[in-house]
Amino acid sequence: SVRQFVQTFKRRGLPLHILVNNAAVMLVPEGRTEEGFERHFGVNYLGHFLLTLLLLDTLKHSGKRGSCSRVVTLSSQCYSAHAAYCQSKLALLLFSSHLQQRLDRGGFSWILGWSTRHSTATIFPPARLAQTAIARLLFRGEGGGYWSNGRTEMTSPNTYDPQLQLGLWDSSCRLVGLQEQHQP
Numbered sequence: 001s002v003r004q005f006v007q008t009f010k011r012r013g014l015p016l017h018i019l020v021n022n023a024a025v026m027l028v029p030e031g032r033t034e035e036g037f038e039r040h041f042g043v044n045y046l047g048h049f050l051l052t053l054l055l056l057d058t059l060k061h062s063g064k065r066g067s068c069s070r071v072v073t074l075s076s077q078c079y080s081a082h083a084a085y086c087q088s089k090l091a092l093l094l095f096s097s098h099l100q101q102r103l104d105r106g107g108f109s110w111i112l113g114w115s116t117r118h119s120t121a122t123i124f125p126p127a128r129l130a131q132t133a134i135a136r137l138l139f140r141g142e143g144g145g146y147w148s149n150g151r152t153e154m155t156s157p158n159t160y161d162p163q164l165q166l167g168l169w170d171s172s173c174r175l176v177g178l179q180e181q182h183q184p
Contacts, residue, residue, distance in 0.1 A: 001034075002047055006054040015062035019055060021048040021073040021092075037175070044088035048073060049095055050176045091168060093155050098165035 009016070024044045033042035052071060063069035075092045158164060173179075 002050045002054070006051065009055070010058065016055060016058045017062050017069050019052065019059060019069075019071045021052065021071070023047060024074075024088075040088040041091065045091040045095070046172060046176055048092060049172050050178070052099070053178060090156075090159065091172075093159040094161075094165045094168045095172065097159060098162075098169050101165075 025039060028039055031039045033039055033046075035042060035046075037046055052073075059069040059071065073092055073096055075089045
């Protein structure tokens with residue numbers, strides 16, 4: 001589980017400079033996670049949400065001015081072809097935008113990457129999928145962007161809706177049982 005992983009990692013006392021949220025399921029049979037969430041939403045979004053927030057303190061302590069810790073979340077531009085998968089990826093975009101707003105004052109960089117903008121039937125070699133994530137980890141610019149093919153791109157208009165972002169944030173905190181102390 002995410003919580004068990006975080007406990008084990010923190011017990012080791014290691015710094016954490018980079019977190020890459022890449023785990024995902026796609027086109028799996030309808031099902032639920034152990035916690036009872038729809039599988040795509042639970043794995044592709046809530047798992048990343050919980051992992052990131054539970055590791056924020058470690059990321060913040062590991063980073064320093066001029067060399068801040070990084071979080072890269074791989075997403076896709078698929079919002080309609082397969083509803084459950086696409087909704088989970090839309091949630092990642094909303095989450096990352098809202099998180100960046102909360103972290104802007106702390107010298108912490110949040111960069112949202114991509115997994116593929118091609119059809120879901122197209123499978124890329126892992127090295128190709130990692131190119132943007134690695135480039136974003138090495139980039140020293142502002143956080144909060146959506147990167148694809150080596151440049152910043154706009155996402156769908158609803159991903160910039162602050163009320164939608166906040167509503168998802170609050171609902172997500174309730175769903176995973178996070179209290180205010182875990183919120184930046």
